Amino acid sequence: xxxxxxxxxxxxxxxxxxxxxxxxxxxxxxxxxxxxLGYRVEGLGRELISYGxxxxxxxxxxxxxxxxTDTYAGVITGQISRxxxxxxxxxxxxxxxxxxxxxxxxLDTGLTADCTDLxxxxxxxxxxxxxxAFGGNIIATIVTPGHRPQMATVRPRVMKSLPxxxxxxxxxxxxxxxxxxxxxxxxxxxxxKEARKGSNLEEADIIVTGGRGxxxxxxxxxxxxxxxxxxxGLGASRDVVDAGWISSVHQVGQTGKTVRPKLYIACGxxxxxxxxxxxxxxxxxxxxxxxPGAPIFQVADYGVVGDLHRVVPALTGALINxxxxxx
Amino acid sequence: MRIVVCLKQxxxxxxxxxxxxxxxxxxxxxxxxxxxxxxxxxxEAVRLKEKHxxxxxxxxxxxxxxxxxxxxxxxxGVDRAFLLSDKLFAGSDTSATSFTxxxxxxxxxxxxxxxxxxxxxxxxTAQVGPQLAEYLNLAQITxxxxxxxxxGTVRVERLVEDGYELVETSLPALLTVVKDINQPRIAxxxxxxxxxxxxxxxIWGADQLGCxxxxxxxxxxxxxxxxxxVAELKAxxxxxxxxxxxxxxxxxxxxxxxxxxx
Numbered sequence: 001x002x003x004x005x006x007x008x009x010x011x012x013x014x015x016x017x018x019x020x021x022x023x024x025x026x027x028x029x030x031x032x033x034x035x036x037l038g039y040r041v042e043g044l045g046r047e048l049i050s051y052g053x054x055x056x057x058x059x060x061x062x063x064x065x066x067x068x069t070d071t072y073a074g075v076i077t078g079q080i081s082r083x084x085x086x087x088x089x090x091x092x093x094x095x096x097x098x099x100x101x102x103x104x105x106x107l108d109t110g111l112t113a114d115c116t117d118l119x120x121x122x123x124x125x126x127x128x129x130x131x132x133a134f135g136g137n138i139i140a141t142i143v144t145p146g147h148r149p150q151m152a153t154v155r156p157r158v159m160k161s162l163p164x165x166x167x168x169x170x171x172x173x174x175x176x177x178x179x180x181x182x183x184x185x186x187x188x189x190x191x192x193k194e195a196r197k198g199s200n201l202e203e204a205d206i207i208v209t210g211g212r213g214x215x216x217x218x219x220x221x222x223x224x225x226x227x228x229x230x231x232x233g234l235g236a237s238r239d240v241v242d243a244g245w246i247s248s249v250h251q252v253g254q255t256g257k258t259v260r261p262k263l264y265i266a267c268g269x270x271x272x273x274x275x276x277x278x279x280x281x282x283x284x285x286x287x288x289x290x291x292p293g294a295p296i297f298q299v300a301d302y303g304v305v306g307d308l309h310r311v312v313p314a315l316t317g318a319l320i321n322x323x324x325x326x327x
Numbered sequence: 328m329r330i331v332v333c334l335k336q337x338x339x340x341x342x343x344x345x346x347x348x349x350x351x352x353x354x355x356x357x358x359x360x361x362x363x364x365x366x367x368x369x370x371e372a373v374r375l376k377e378k379h380x381x382x383x384x385x386x387x388x389x390x391x392x393x394x395x396x397x398x399x400x401x402x403x404g405v406d407r408a409f410l411l412s413d414k415l416f417a418g419s420d421t422s423a424t425s426f427t428x429x430x431x432x433x434x435x436x437x438x439x440x441x442x443x444x445x446x447x448x449x450x451x452t453a454q455v456g457p458q459l460a461e462y463l464n465l466a467q468i469t470x471x472x473x474x475x476x477x478x479g480t481v482r483v484e485r486l487v488e489d490g491y492e493l494v495e496t497s498l499p500a501l502l503t504v505v506k507d508i509n510q511p512r513i514a515x516x517x518x519x520x521x522x523x524x525x526x527x528x529x530i531w532g533a534d535q536l537g538c539x540x541x542x543x544x545x546x547x548x549x550x551x552x553x554x555x556x557v558a559e560l561k562a563x564x565x566x567x568x569x570x571x572x573x574x575x576x577x578x579x580x581x582x583x584x585x586x587x588x589x
Contacts, residue, residue: 069457069467094487098469101457105422110549113452132558134449135340137352140555147549185466189482190493200489206588230589248507254341255363255448263588274341276560284586285563286579302582303565304575314576319589322580 002076002090002099003034003048003056010044012203013091015051015161017154020118021089022052022162024127027120030086033057035079037072039065042172049170052162056170061177063184066191067095070183073102079175080107085149087127089118092153100153110144111151116158127152136254136277156202157260158281201252204233206263209252209279211237213268213289213308217245222309223267226316229323235259237275253278267308271296288312328381328476329438330372333428333459334365334400336393337449345557352557361396364444368504370511371474372442373404379476382406384435388416388427394528401522402514409435413532418545421450425458427543430536432463440481441501445470456503466496472507 001021003014018034025032034053036044038060045056059075072095080088080103088103090096092114104111112129119128121143127150129142144150201207208227210220217240227234235252236245252259254277264282269275271287271294279285280299287300288308297303304311339360344353361369372383385400387393388411397408411431419427432441441463443456453469460467472491473484482495486505514522533543541547568575583589 073461094470097453098457098467101421101452101454102461102467104454105425105458105461108422108549110420110422111454112550113454128553133451133555134338134352135343135451137340137343137345137558138555139558141553142550143553144550186468186494186496188492188494192490192493194490202488263583273344273560277558280560284588287565297565298562299560300565301563302579303567304579305567305569306572306575310572311575314572315579318573318576318580322584322589 001032001034001088002096003036003044003053004091004093004095005036005038005041005044008038008041008044010047011091011093012161013093013096013154013156014048016156016159017089017091018048018052019161020154020159024087024118024120025054027122028086028125031055033083033085035059035076037064037075045172046166047164049172050164050166050168052168054170056172058172058174059177060174063179064177066188067099068183068186068188069098069102070186071179072099073106074179074183075175075177077103077106080149086125088149088151090151090153092155096153100151104151107149109147109149109151110142111153112142112144113153115152115154118152118154118159126150132277155258201233201235201250201257201259204259204261206230206232206265207235207252207259207261207279207282208232208265208267209235209237209269210240210246210267211269211275212239213270214240214245215268215309219309220246222312222316226265226312226319229316229319232263232265233259233261235279237269237272266296266300267312269296270294271298328375328379328440330375330381330383331432331435331438331441332365332368332372332383332385332400332405333441333443333455334369334385334387334396335362335444335447336360336387336389336396337362337447340448345560350557350559359392359395361399362444362447364446364504364506366444366511367506367508368442368444369400369403369405370509371504373512374509375440375474375476376404381439384409384438386411386428386431386435388412388419388424391530394530397528398519398522399514401526401528402518403512404518406526408526408528410528410530411532411536412530413543415533415540415543418548419543420548420550421452421454421458422549423543423545423547425455425462426547427536428455428459429462430538431531432459434536439498441465441499443501443503445503445505453503456501460501463501466500467503468494468496468500469503471502471504474502474504474508
């Protein structure tokens with residue numbers, strides 16, 4: 001698997017992939033190898049082993065410090081050609097979705113994107129790759145019968161990582177990095193962080209989302225305050241984004257982001273299928289809506305039939321009191 | 328500038344409903360549209376042509392009815408359109424699709440830039456763009472939300488999870504664009520009429536692409552669909568909290584606390 005790291009830290013999805021990879025490797029009686037690319041990232045090798053890797057292939061070079069398609073694809077396809085794994089996995093992140101198809105095409109093998117489940121058909125040693133398709137309306141299981149490695153990118157926050165076992169044994173092997181001239185054709189001029197308030201929804205543990213029921217763009221402030229006290233991300237339905245009330249980076253749903261937080265508070269959201277597609281796997285869903293017939297209540301763990309303009313500030317107030325009363 | 332744009336006609340999956348009685352997808356009445364991010368790609372190509380001059384060719388692989396979206400692109404300002412249509416192309420996964428598109432683009436002659444929408448509404452893989460770039464041995468940059476053409480180079484803003492990267496590469500190159508890049512224009516009635524009367528959509532089949540049949544379609548696809556079923560909406564048992572807002576708030580805080588959410 002591809003152990004994605006950013007700025008010297010492993011991305012959470014890499015640990016989730018190790019958890020799933022370990023399970024698949026044990027079923028197949030195979031070795032789990034993590035490919036770690038970067039610059040001055042040797043220290044992450046031990047961490048990968050503690051989370052389940054049997055071996056880490058370390059490609060450490062200045063030209064790998066920041067992700068670029070050609071440098072990363074060059075190293076990885078070279079190693080895959082040498083090791084010939086049966087399966088190769090990556091996270092369905094910005095990097096993963098850029099890198100994996102390039103590798104699959106170069107190796108002339110099959111790739112399934114954004115898998116929400118992986119299994120093994122034991123007899124044929126086939127990887128069963130399950131993923132949503134057709135805008136999330138269909139769940140499909142895909143196989144790659146005649147080409148190797150069987151490749152898949154995996155949706156973040158779906159698979160479970162194993163608890164770290166620092167006593168786990170494994171090898172860290174340095175591999176040479178020998179780029180060809182063409183690998184350097186893309187230049188990164190700048191990397192700009194845009195810390196838009198509460199917009200990194202995929203990483204958020206709690207999300208507060210507003211829909212048409214919020215009523216007016218100014219009223220989003222009520223949700224912002226609730227999100228602030230919860231340290232939560234701020235989400236929005238497609239309707240309010242299309243109406244221009246809030247930027248599309250906050251959009252949750254089929255044509256927005258898919259999120260899977262521990263807690264999802266839906267305020268004034270009716271619960272259209274397209275919205276549910278983006279959040280229905282949240283661990284706990286709280287719905288606040290003045291319409292008792294709103295479909296959102298079908299997927300809510302806790303339902304409040306009421307006016308969000310009262311309930312949301314009341315909740316904010318109660319949380320502030322709770323936090324100030326101390327442990 | 329010579330620009331190639333890849334297009335796909337897709338069912339508008341945002342309008343698909345599930346029949347609550349049968350659990351089946353209701354496909355009737357779901358319109359076929361140009362994939363939204365491909366429309367963004369066409370719009371961007373037209374803007375680049377308006378700024379730098381040149382011409383735009385669109386290519387699409389699909390059934391004959393996909394001609395509609397090619398006409399739409401012509402109406403927006405594209406110059407030439409090619410529809411790759413053949414029974415042999417049926418059942419293509421992204422690998423076979425990118426191969427077929429690549430063969431066609433090679434026949435079109437030289438180009439400076441290929442634009443693709445990042446992801447299709449039906450396949451949802453975002454794979455064809457990168458796989459096409461690999462097949463044509465082009466630099467790729469994905470998730471592009473802003474394009475600036477320089478002297479034989481292109482500079483873009485590439486969207487990443489926590490911000491963006493400013494990236495540059497030399498032309499020719501392939502870019503996949505996201506919807507943030509622009510608001511596509513609506514073609515006027517005159518432009519639409521012209522696209523049917525004055526402009527041509529050329530249709531190419533497997534023969535014109537000159538490759539053995541087994542490389543296309545289902546046969547040429549390394550992946551296979553083993554099973555597909557309608558996504559189930561798992562209903563949850565809802566605990567309704569009643570009472571004045573302040574009381575409800577108190578109950579929620581207690582529940583959040585008990586579940587270690589706060």
